[in-house]
Amino acid sequence: MPTKTRYDLSQIVLHWLIAILIGANYLLGDAMSDAFKALVRSGGSGALDGAANAHRLIGVSVVVLLFVRVALRLFKKAPAEVTAPRLMQLAAKAGHLALYVLMFAVPISGFLAFNGLNRDLGEVHEVLTNLLMLLAFGHALLAFYHHYVMKDGLLVRMIPGK
Numbered sequence: 001m002p003t004k005t006r007y008d009l010s011q012i013v014l015h016w017l018i019a020i021l022i023g024a025n026y027l028l029g030d031a032m033s034d035a036f037k038a039l040v041r042s043g044g045s046g047a048l049d050g051a052a053n054a055h056r057l058i059g060v061s062v063v064v065l066l067f068v069r070v071a072l073r074l075f076k077k078a079p080a081e082v083t084a085p086r087l088m089q090l091a092a093k094a095g096h097l098a099l100y101v102l103m104f105a106v107p108i109s110g111f112l113a114f115n116g117l118n119r120d121l122g123e124v125h126e127v128l129t130n131l132l133m134l135l136a137f138g139h140a141l142l143a144f145y146h147h148y149v150m151k152d153g154l155l156v157r158m159i160p161g162k
């Protein structure tokens with residue numbers, strides 16, 4: 001069976017779309033936080049502004065898109081691993097798995113905090129978000145390191161082409 005050299009177009013589109021949506025929600029976080037605190041103070045009777053509603057909508061969309069992405073990952077798999085020491089390949093796998101877990105945990109914790117008007121869960125949501133951002137930043141740095149320093153063409157695997 002021929003092994004592919006890059007991710008399928010559908011997988012690539014979802015990788016970048018989800019990355020953009022997560023980045024956008026990070027930027028909307030402060031507005032959501034202010035709206036949430038006001039909502040908790042009023043016992044849940046206030047209305048949310050546009051930015052806070054966008055935060056909820058984008059966050060829930062991320063979860064829906066993630067289900068599609070995980071299904072594609074299971075059925076379409078990934079390209080063959082780049083040549084690297086076994087330990088590095090395992091570290092990459094663990095890092096990607098952690099990214100998936102956090103990508104789910106962040107919006108789900110936000111959803112639970114919001115629906116339960118629960119400030120402790122709000123704190124959990126914040127901590128998980130910061131962890132996700134840290135990991136995603138490291139992930140992007142490593143991808144560029146692979147591509148430009150190790151020169152193994154890794155980035156091309158996440159860019160459409162023949």
Ligand code: HEM
Nearest residue numbers: 025026029032033036056059060062107110111114122123
């Ligand atoms: C891609 C997913 C998401 C990301 C990256 C994200 C990110 C953030 C960030 C950065 C904050 C601000 C934290 C701070 O003040 O420092 C925040 C707050 C909040 N988010 Fe999200 N969020 C996501 C999804 C959701 C969803 C789906 C909901 C609810 C339906 C939600 C509800 C909240 C609430 C209630 C707060 C206020 C928490 C508090 O101040 O204690 N988030 N989010």
Ligand code: HEM
Nearest residue numbers: 019022073078096099100136139140143144154155157158
């Ligand atoms: C500038 C930013 C980014 C770059 C350059 C980048 C680059 C890449 C590349 C090249 C791969 C393929 C790795 C391989 O073939 O082994 C990949 C995979 C992956 N990326 Fe990113 N990425 C970025 C942002 C993000 C963000 C923000 C997230 C999530 C929050 C993310 C999550 C993932 C995951 C989970 C995989 C594993 C895919 C799989 O095999 O299922 N990436 N990324």
